[in-house]
Amino acid sequence: MKLFYREFGEGKPLIFIHGLFGMSDNLIPVAEVLSKNFK
Secondary structure (H helix, E strand, O other): OOOOOOOOOOOOOOOOOOOOOOOOOHHHHHHHHOOEEEO
């Protein structure tokens, strides 16, 4: 099984899982803000 993932920032890990038919691109703005405190 192949999984796609992106990593942003430093700190404790935080995992986002998008909904059915969602795209990880939709979560980039949120990930950029949270990347100050989480990886």
